[in-house]
Amino acid sequence: xxxxxxxxxxxxxxxxxxxxxxxxxxxxxxxxxxxxxxxxxxxxxxxxxxxxxxxxxxxxxxxxxxxxxxxxxxxxxxxxxxxxxxxxxxxxxxxxxxxxxxxxxxxxxxxxxxxxxxxxxxxxxxxxxxxxxxxxxxxxxxxxxxxxxxxxxxxxxxxxxxxxxxxxxxxxxx
Numbered sequence: 001x002x003x004x005x006x007x008x009x010x011x012x013x014x015x016x017x018x019x020x021x022x023x024x025x026x027x028x029x030x031x032x033x034x035x036x037x038x039x040x041x042x043x044x045x046x047x048x049x050x051x052x053x054x055x056x057x058x059x060x061x062x063x064x065x066x067x068x069x070x071x072x073x074x075x076x077x078x079x080x081x082x083x084x085x086x087x088x089x090x091x092x093x094x095x096x097x098x099x100x101x102x103x104x105x106x107x108x109x110x111x112x113x114x115x116x117x118x119x120x121x122x123x124x125x126x127x128x129x130x131x132x133x134x135x136x137x138x139x140x141x142x143x144x145x146x147x148x149x150x151x152x153x154x155x156x157x158x159x160x161x162x163x164x165x166x167x168x169x170x171x172x173x174x
Contacts, residue, residue, distance in 0.1 A: 039088035040111035
C-alpha cells in the first residue's frame with residue numbers, strides 16, 4: 001500500500017509542480033555565475049535567450065504557459081536555461097527567479113502584454129532597485145507610466161523596427 005501511495009503521489013500534478021519548483025529554487029540559489037532573467041518566452045523571448053546563450057550568458061526563464069517553455073528541453077543550448085512556469089507579475093515569483101541576487105545582471109520583461117511587462121518592471125524595481133530592467137512596451141500610456149516611475153529601459157518594438165527599416169533605406173550598407 002505504501003509503495004502504491006508513493007507512486008500515486010509522484011503522478012500527482014500538484015506534487016510534481018511543487019517538486020519542480022523546489023528544484024528550480026535550489027538551482028537558482030546555487031548559481032554563482034552572472035545571469036539574466038527573461039520573463040516571457042514567446043518569439044522575442046526565445047530569440048533573446050538563444051542570443052544570450054550564444055554570448056555565454058546564463059539565463060533564467062519565467063513564463064506562465066508550460067507549452068511555450070516545453071521546447072527549451074530539446075533546444076541545443078550551450079547551457080540549458082533554468083525554467084520556472086509561473087506568473088512573473090507576482091513578486092514572489094520574481095524573488096524565486098533570483099532577481100535580488102548579486103549575480104542577476106538584468107530582468108527582461110518580454111511578455112505579449114504591455115500591462116504585464118509594466119507590472120514585472122515595477123515589481124522588479126521595488127524588490128531590487130539595483131537590478132537593471134528592460135521592458136518591451138508599445139502602449140504610450142504604459143511608456144509614460146514607466147518613464148515617470150524611473151529606472152526602466154523601455155523598448156518599443158515598432159519604433160525599433162521602423163528605425164531599422166529607415167536606416168536600411170537611407171544607408172543599406174549599414
